[in-house]
Amino acid sequence: MSSTPSGGATVDRAFEAALYADSGPALDTGASVLAADPAADGELSRRGREFVAALWRRGWQPADVVRIVRRDLDDVHVRLAARLIRAQAPDDRPRGPRWAAQIQALPGEPSSGSGDDGGGSGGGGTGRADRAARADRAARADRSARTDRFSHATAVLELYRLLLRLPALEPLDEERSAGPPRPASKMLTRIRALLVKAEATGFPEEAEALTAKAQELMARHSVDEALLASHAPAPDAPGACRIGVEPPYEQAKAVLLDAVADANHCRAVWNEAFGFSTVVGFEADLEVVELLFTSLLVQATTAMTKAEAAQRAGGRKRTKTFRQSFLAAYAHRVGARLAKAAETQVSDDLLPVLASREVAVGSATDRMFPQTTSTRLRGVTDEAGWTEGAEAADRAQVAHRPRLP
Structure with a gap:
């Protein structure tokens, strides 16, 4: 029974x-x-x-x-x-x-x-x-x-x-990363500290210098991790994480995340319906993508708030189209500068290592997302917003990386 x-x-x-x-x-x-x-x-x-x-x-x-x-x-x-x-x-x-x-x-x-069971001395x-x-x-x-x-x-x-x-999503490989946690990285600690300072400063030139130094360290961190992995007994494999890309102005934010991911040897696929992007890459690169994207969003929001205040002081009422255009221009300009920084030359012996990792990331992305489509930015109609956003991106730009030995 x-x-x-x-x-x-x-x-x-x-x-x-x-x-x-x-x-x-x-x-x-x-x-x-x-x-x-x-x-x-x-x-x-x-x-x-x-x-x-x-x-x-x-x-x-x-x-x-x-x-x-x-x-x-x-x-x-x-x-x-x-x-x-x-x-x-x-x-x-x-x-x-x-x-x-x-x-x-x-x-x-x-x-x-x-938590603590109270059994300690x-x-x-x-x-x-x-x-x-x-x-x-x-x-x-x-x-x-x-x-x-x-x-x-x-x-x-x-x-x-x-x-x-809720429908099924592309599974992320948690089994692969369920082993012992990675040791804390001193480099990531330094990168975080630089980005926190860049977000907090009220001086655009200082923010630019701090963010540029952070990206320089990110490049070094990525190459160091790639070299370590190339000598490991078992080759490392790409993983994936999801990063929230939520309203408002989610399309421009997705473009910004895509640029950050691409510059740091990752690929991003935006799921507009559920408000996130899946970023595919090696773990060290995924960490820096999360850090830089979050920091750039903070810097962009701060710059947009100041630009709106200046526009209002000049007697011009700003609208949703101003903010949409501002963030779209910011994402476009930062993406261009990140792409330029990503072209930094490395020594010939590193090229095969980095190339093999890029191929691995591309293959993993294609397996997870066999069908993707491109999307055009919508609602970018405010010239003042675009100009202000592009200028803010210049101030937050990630400077050209120095040649890595």
Whole structure:
């Protein structure tokens, strides 16, 4: 005789009513069924963890799920999704360091499962007090979320309906990177520090010099990693990561990311529907692409804000077309300068190593994305925005790399 989990029949009825229909009445019916049966809460959570595990099998990752939930639903759904992902993590298979970083970055209260158990010397009381405080905060948050059972059930069903309907994505190879974490790179630490200073300074010339030095170090880092890999017993292989490219002005941002990726021996493929680009490349290059793209976005936003203020001071009202044109010009000009920097000559003995890695990246991209299309930038109609954006790109330009020995 088969048995049904406690509350399973209730959850089945709610799902049958709400998950496969878009109407408000259907959602209300399912939420009413769940709200009337508190015994179904555990089974409802278990089904949610199953939905999350199914998403991982379909190629999604934690940051992807949070991004799409935030775009299509509300903050309450983002918190529910983060809670589900954390709850599912102990049952998941080993993943790579990027996955672990995404779990760590989830919004809301982090899980305490991997924290200090209070067993260290002199730390028992403190550990117990910390756990009690976390438990109290979690309980209060849970009571607040469940004050209105109907509203809570409605939010859960809305979230599950979205998760259930997400299509498969191109899988990223987390198995390959699930081994011991890479040792911390002093070069990457220096690059981060330079870019942070470039973002913070109010002087364009200083920002240009700092960003140029960062790109010089990126070039050195990439070549050093390539040489190390060429002498390794087992050849390294390209990997991939997803980087959010979200509204507004996502098309110009995607163009900027493509330029950064190309200059650093990677390839980027934009998924407009789900708000990210997949960047394919070797791990050391993927790291610097993320760093430089993020920094250039910060610099571009700062420059655009200043340009808008100057335009308003001159009595000209700026519009969405100004910002779109500004960022498009910024991406275009930075891309041109990065491409020029990428032409830096290297010694002849390095050419075969770098060429083989470029071929490997291209082949990996073609396997993941056998069909891609090109897209033209839209909405670039404001001449002042284009001029200001191009000038800002010049100030943030990554200078010509010196010849690498």
